[in-house]
Structures are given as structure tokens and as C-alpha cells.
Amino acid sequence: TISGLILAPIAIAMTDFSSPINWGFRGPVLAGMVQLLNAIGALTWVYAFRYGKAIVVVPMTGLAPVITVAISLVVYGVVPGGILLTGLIIAVAAIVLLSE
Structure with a gap:
């Protein structure tokens, strides 16, 4: 909240008020x-x-790229490369192993 109040004047100064809203x-x-x-x-x-295991929750918060890749597969038809696909599989496997 404090940082938002401090940075608000900078955001207002950077705003282009001539553009239509x-x-x-x-x-x-x-x-x-x-x-x-x-x-x-x-x-x-x-x-x-609060109610789950932190050892499972913390790695799951870092799985946003997995969701992004899944959406790109569906929407754009883009298949990830070998290294990226390997990393995604390892990340999902880590979540499964930590949750047990």
C-alpha cells in the first residue's frame, strides 16, 4: 500500500492523457x-x-509456466522444445512426489 502511494505520482506522470479512454x-x-x-x-x-502442506503449496505456485505452455499448446498449436518439455515434466513429477 505504501509503495503504491509512493509510486502513484510516477504512474500519473507517465500517463498519456491525450489517448482516448x-x-x-x-x-x-x-x-x-x-x-x-x-x-x-x-x-x-x-x-x-493455512490448511495445506507448505512443501506442496510452494512448488505449485511456481507451476504457472506449465499452465502457460498448456494454453499455448491448445490456442497456438506451439509444441515446446525438448529442454522445456523435460523441465515441465520434472516440475510436475516433483509436485506429485512431494504431495505424498
Whole structure:
């Protein structure tokens, strides 16, 4: 909160006020939806730490690239290279092994 208040004047100074504001779905509505998902994610993260095992929760928080790669496979049809695929498999295997 304090850093946000300190950095707010810098953000305002960097804003281009001559650009039109998009008041449609891709503007404030989409930003609000992103913030809602961010809040849900933060609450579930805290819930996982409170009621789950930290040794499982911590590595799972670093699995966002696995989800990104899975989405890219579906949306773009991009297949990851050998090293990236090996790393993803090892990361998922580590989560499975730590959860037992």
C-alpha cells in the first residue's frame, strides 16, 4: 500500500492523457475481471498455506509456466522444445512426489 502511494505520482506522470479512454469491455470491465481473479487467487493461496502442506503449496505456485505452455499448446498449436518439455515434466513429477 505504501509503495503504491509512493509510486502513484510516477504512474500519473507517465500517463498519456491525450489517448482516448476505452470504456468498452476491453477497458475497465476487463480490468475489473482481472482484479477479481487476482483476489480469488490470492485468497486461495492463503487458504492453501493455512490448511495445506507448505512443501506442496510452494512448488505449485511456481507451476504457472506449465499452465502457460498448456494454453499455448491448445490456442497456438506451439509444441515446446525438448529442454522445456523435460523441465515441465520434472516440475510436475516433483509436485506429485512431494504431495505424498
